[in-house]
Amino acid sequence: MACAAALLGAVIPSLASPPFVPRLQEIPLRLELRGITKRFGDLVANDHIDLTVEPGEVHALLGENGAGKSTLMNQLYGLLQPDEGEIVVDGVARTFRSPRDAIAAGIGMVHQHFMLVPVFTVAENIALGAEKTRAGFLDRRRARREVLEVSERYGLPVDPDALVENLPVGAQQRVEIVKALTRDVDLLILDEPTAVLTPQETEELLEVMRGLSDAGKSIVFITHKLKEVKAIADRITVIRRGRTVAPSNHPATAHNRTEAYFSPQTSEEELASTMVGRAVSLDIDKAPAEPGREVLKISGLVVEDERGVRAVDGVDLVVRAGEVLGVAGVQGNGQTELVEALMGLREPRAGSIMVDNENLIGMSTKHILRSGIGYVPEDRSHDGLVKEFSVAENLVLDQYDRPPYGNAFRLDPGAVATAARERVEQFDIRTSSAEAAVSTLSGGNQQKVVVARELSRPLRLFIAAQPTRGVDVGSIEFIHGRIVHERDVGTAVLVISSELDEVVGLADRIAVMYRGRILAIVSPDTPREELGLLMAGITDGGTPATGSPAPGTPATGSHAPGTPATGSHAPGTPATGSHAPGTSAPGTSAPGAATPGAATGGAATGGSGAVAPGGGAAASDDDKPAAGDGAAEKGTK
Amino acid sequence: MTTDGPVGAPKIADETAADSATDAAAPGPVGAKPAHDEPGDGDTLLNRFLQNLWAANTVTVTVLSVVLALVIGAIFIIVSDPDVLSTFGYLTARPSDAFDASWTVVSDAYADLFKGAIVDPATITAWANGTGTWRQVFFPISETLTYAAPLVFTGLSVALAFRGGLFNIGGQGQAVVGTITAAMAGFFLPLPPVIHLIAALAAGLLGGALWGFVPGILKARTGAHEVIVTIMLNYTANLFLGWLILQKGVQQPGRSDAISKTVDGDAQLTSFGGELRANLGILLAVLATAVVAWLLNRSAFGFELRAVGANPPAARTAGISVARTYTLLMVTAGGLAGLGGATQVLGTAHALTPQVAGNIGFDGLLVALLGRNRPWGTLLAAILFGALRAGGNRMQSFSGISLELVTVLQALIVIFIAAPALVKAIFHLRAARSARLGASMAKGW
Known part of the structure; x- marks a missing residue:
């Protein structure tokens, strides 16, 4: 993912830096939304929204969960009818009674849930x-x-x-x-298309979007991920609480809201604070760690997945009190199985898991949770929450039979309700009441429920897997703050994330996991390129680390240009040289996404090289110092 | 893939429309609330009550389902009566004949249904005149409660299992085993009064629990689907009962047909005497409802079973043992159905016959559905079914309408309950937020 992120950054200047120029206008479709207003009872979901999508444009619609993006697009796609305003396609006002009408007018939509x-x-x-x-x-x-x-x-x-x-x-x-x-269709609406994708798949999708817009299709891209927006969008419209928000320095703001869009050059900070409506810090503020005793000590851990494949293959790790150990790695490299083994949800084949000299292996999940270990699972709707339960019930999901909430026989609804009110307050969970079903909350607030549950008891070890996946910017900031706070009170923290930014920002030490092994443990100041290479399985020698079990994996056509630039790797090593041309075959991309550890974004990024020939090398020169600075900056804060 | 393709697209689209409508409304805390609390415009309590009444809430839909079933039942009554039907032959000549005849037969039938299930005004008059007894006044209610009691238990059994994500179709088998063990304890154990009754009830409970334990442990350990296992165990229990009754020592001495010895008097559930067959069973049923309600909402086990029922992986991640919960749940559900069998044999039948448990296990499924898997709802649904049964008996003997019509009515009620959208469409009910009816039944299959 690091390489993906690096390259993702890299393409911005090369592809999107000139101000918007319509590309090939093979089948022009110009879309205008004029004063679209939609009300649900008292709630104004869309308040006079104006939006123009030029032919061949990638127009990003940015906003927090519940800002009204999907409502707007559903009106455009004929799923909802606007209360006011009009939809103008190629200068003709249209009414869409159903998606059929929208498709007939050349508008298609890809939903978040397929x-x-x-x-x-x-x-x-x-x-x-x-x-x-x-x-x-x-x-x-x-x-x-x-x-x-x-x-x-x-x-x-x-x-x-x-x-x-x-x-x-x-x-x-x-x-x-x-x-x-x-x-x-000539205009494609993509509703949060990357929410469900791994980083490599995301990179592939962005590539597809570029190809489509080159072919003259317009794209409306709904998301709340800033990096992707900056990488792909020609123009950005930010929606907050049902209204478009104009850039603060925009001269035309007052009288012409049609012009209220941002350029992709806008800084991430500005976009984030526009989205949320207040200053948001994307960097994580934290003091240097003061590591104490060894709390978690994993040695020689071997875990198999459902198919009997060794997903975790001899992992040794130590997490100390008062530090955050980040596990970075492309998803599917054994992180899930590692965490499940730690929580007693999966039985390891070999090795030991010691927490303060007590072996966790063989303990039940309940016992492990009881022994002072907090756990935020990576998939909150599958493993973290019971959607039908109220917020209050979810807040005691693993504590319901312990005082003060109850005992082995009975619950104390009063205590549960009181605690729930406190947590809702303390963790800023936005809900109509603690008795509301947790499914009515936005993703970010659902995640806060999980985090609140796990952090509201004294912990020795806190394990957070993908703690901010699918969570809006404001909630990310809050959750990161709580994780750092937990570290500061002396808990050992293990963060597993496939978002490199998150790992770099949170961790005091980073363990890079690849094909079930820990390749290296590095400081968060390590340059991104180096982390990216590690995540792709390349260690300093320029050879794939796991050697034998990974034939032909290092798929690093994209890394080749970066390697000489960073200088820390042996440039021109025969090994690297031979990999670069040999493995960038674009055809490998689909299986790469399916099999763990294969072709870490290499194929996708290799593809980008194909679209913009030579751009890759040039771009990485531009990008490298920037990314390096970013990392250093975060490290020192 | 079908060739009626074009229909497919709008269907998908409609679903997404509904989805996105809720999605869009979800973010605002109370955003989804339709604009029915217009400010200022007589926002009184009464107004709200009336509005709620006409919103498609659970109670309204249930009541309307019963009404609809009665209306359709009326058509059946008319159609199945040859005399009334013949008046329709000259409908154009004298329409009043047809309508009068129809009205008479339908109103008589439903009046008998009411008199047989709740109260017959004539008996009150008779009691007041001194020609009748108070027992006759309470006879219909007694019958209703007698039929209802076992259904409460089997209904609770199904409802409880359902809340835990299990489809207990084996209430019948568990009830049958409950009748066997309760009856055996009733005529074999030489125990003093009271204790004997308690022992017999406990035996019924344990028998049912054992019959529930088997699918429970198989589900937990091997993943065997509880529906298949319980269906098979239904057959096993029935055939075992048929065999057992004919064994020496069990069979009533001096009888050649399939009937067992009679349960000792002190192991029988005390009835109210005379023609009032209602017995302690209905009180036990109310007690059981309270216990199940407490268990579901206030106990640690209830929390576990609801969590497992709604999202097993999340329950497991939170440290709840899914296997243990499934096993315990089936044991509890089986025990309830077993108690239902026990009240049947100790309360009314007093001896084992091949049909001693009747259809209480399967009716329990319908009762639980009608009660929407909630304990008190199940109790009310069981009483409604009991009333239909009791009233049906009278309807049969007085109006000459076959008892099967009652079964038809039950079936119609259940169909309408299971298809709330139909009821809503017929009565143009406003969609209320609480109207996620039937959603609970959609899960698990």
């Missing part, structure tokens, strides 16, 4: 809803041909015969995009 039938093939899914028949029978061949045509034309590799349920998430999303494109 609308695919898992047991159908890709071609069947794409044909679904627009089946072509021949003599009453389904024309499968024609469906296949269409899929192949579209995927060829826009460079979206999909296998028309694969079953959707067997595809990784990124590929499913490509299917959704192909599906929209087969309906001949």
Whole structure:
């Protein structure tokens, strides 16, 4: 991911630095939203929103959860009807009663949650809803041909015969995009497309978006991730509480809100604070750590996944009281299994897990939680929360049978309610009441419920896996603050994240995990390039660290330019040299996303090199110092 | 994939529309509330009450389902009566004949249903005149409660299991085993009064619990689906009962047909005497409802089972043992159904026959559905089913309408309850926030 992030940064100047110029105008579609207003009862979800999308433009719609982005797009797609305002397509005002109307007008949408039938093939899914028949029978061949045509034309590799349920998430999303494109749409709405993607898949998606916009399609890109916006968008509209927000220094703000957009050059800080409505610090403020005793000591840990593959392969780690150990790594390199083994959710094959000289192996999850270990699981809706339960109940989900909340037989609803009110206050959980079902909360507030639950008892060790995944900027800041606070009171903290920024910002030491092993433990001041290489399995020698089990993995066409620049690696080592050209085959991208540890974003970034020839090398020169500064800055704070 | 493709697209779209509407409304804390609290405009308590009444809440839909079922039942009554039907032959000539005849037959039938289930005004008059007894006044209620008592237990059994994410279709088998163990304790154990009754009830509970334990432990240990296991155990229990009754020592001496010895008098549930068959069973049922309500909402086990029922991985991550919860839950559910069987045999039947448990296990499924898997709702639903049954008996003997019509009515009520959207559409009910009806039943299958 590091390399992805580095390169992601790298492409900004090369691709998006000139002010917006419409690209190839093969099929122009100019969209204007004028004064769109939508009310739900007393709540004004959209308040006179004006928005123009030029042909071939990537227009980012940025806003926190619940700001009204999705509502706006649902009106554009015909799922909702605006109370006021008009939708103008190519100068003609249109009314969309249903998505069918929108598609007919050339507008397609890819939803955050895919609308695919898992047991159908890709071609069947794409044909679904627009089946072509021949003599009453389904024309499968024609469906296949269409899929192949579209995927060829826009460079979206999909296998028309694969079953959707067997595809990784990124590929499913490509299917959704192909599906929209087969309906001949010229404007594509992507609703938080990256929320479910791994970093490599995200990089691939951004590549696809560039390709589409080069082909003249306009894209409305809804997100709350600033990096992606800066990487891809031509213009940025920020929505806060149902209104568009103009840049503070914009001359035209007062009288012409149509012009209220940001350029991708706007700093992340400014975008974030515009989104949230107050100053947001993207850097994590923390004092130097004061590590104490060794709390967690993992030695020789081996854990297998469901298929019997060694997901964790001999891990040794120590986490001290009062420090944050960050585990960085591309997802699927054994982090999940490591944490599950720590929590007693998965039985290790070998090794020991000692917490203050007590072996956790063989203990039940309940016992482990009781012994002063807090755990934020990586997937909150699957493992962290019971959605049907109230906020109050979720706040005691692993404490319900302990005083003061209850005992082995009965609960004390009064105590649960009192504690809930306190936590809601303390952790700034935005909810109508503590009795509301937790599913009514936004993602960020749901995550705060999990964090509040785990941090509201005395802990020796706090394990947070992906603590801010799918969480809005304001909540991220808050959760990071709480994690640092927990460290400062002397708890040992283990943070596992695939967001490199998060690991670098939070950790006092970073353990890089690759293919089930800890490749290195480095300081957070380490340059990003180096971290990126480690995450891709390249150690200082320029050879893949795990050697034998990873034939042909290092897929680092993208790293090659970076390597000489950083200087810390042996430049021109035959090993690196041979990998660079050999492995950047773009075709490997799809399986790479599926198999753990394979082709760490290499294929994707290699692809970007193909789109902008030579841009990669030039860009990394631009980018390297910037990223280095960023890292150093964060490290010293 | 079907060839009626074009229909598919709008369907998907509609769903997304609904989804996004809720999504969009969710962020604001109370954003989703429709604009029905117009400020100033008579926002009185009464107004609110009326508004709520017409909103599609659980109670309203249930009541309207019953009404709809009665209306459709009326059509069946008319159609199934040849005399009334013949008046429709000359409908155009004298329409009043047809309507009068229809009205008479339907109103008589439903009047008998009411008189048989709740109270017959004639008996009150008779009692007041001194020609009748108070027992006759309370006879219909007594019958209703007699039929309701076992259904409460089996209904609670299904409802409780459902809240824990298990579909206990084995209430029948558990009830049958409950009747067996309770009856055996009733005629084999030489115990003093009171203790004998308690022992017999406990035996019923344990028998059912054992029959629930088997699918529970299989589910927990091997993942065997509880639906399949419980269905098979239903057969096993039934056939075992059929065999057992004919064994020497169990069979009533001097009888050649399938009937067991009679339960000792002091192991029988005390009834109110005379023709009033209602017995302690209904009081136990109310008690059991209270216990289950407490268990669900106030106990640690209830918390665990609700968590496991709603999201097993999250429960496991929070340290709750899913396997233990499943096992314990099936034991508890089985015990409840077993108690239902025990009240049946100790309260009314007093001896084992192949049909001693009737259909209480399967009716329990419907009762739980009607009660929306809530304990007190289940109690009320069981009483409604008991009332239909008791009233149906009278309807059959007085109006000559077959008892099957009652079954049809029950089925119609359940269908409407299971399809709340239908009821809402028929009565143009406003969608209320609490109207996520049927959602609970959609899970688990």
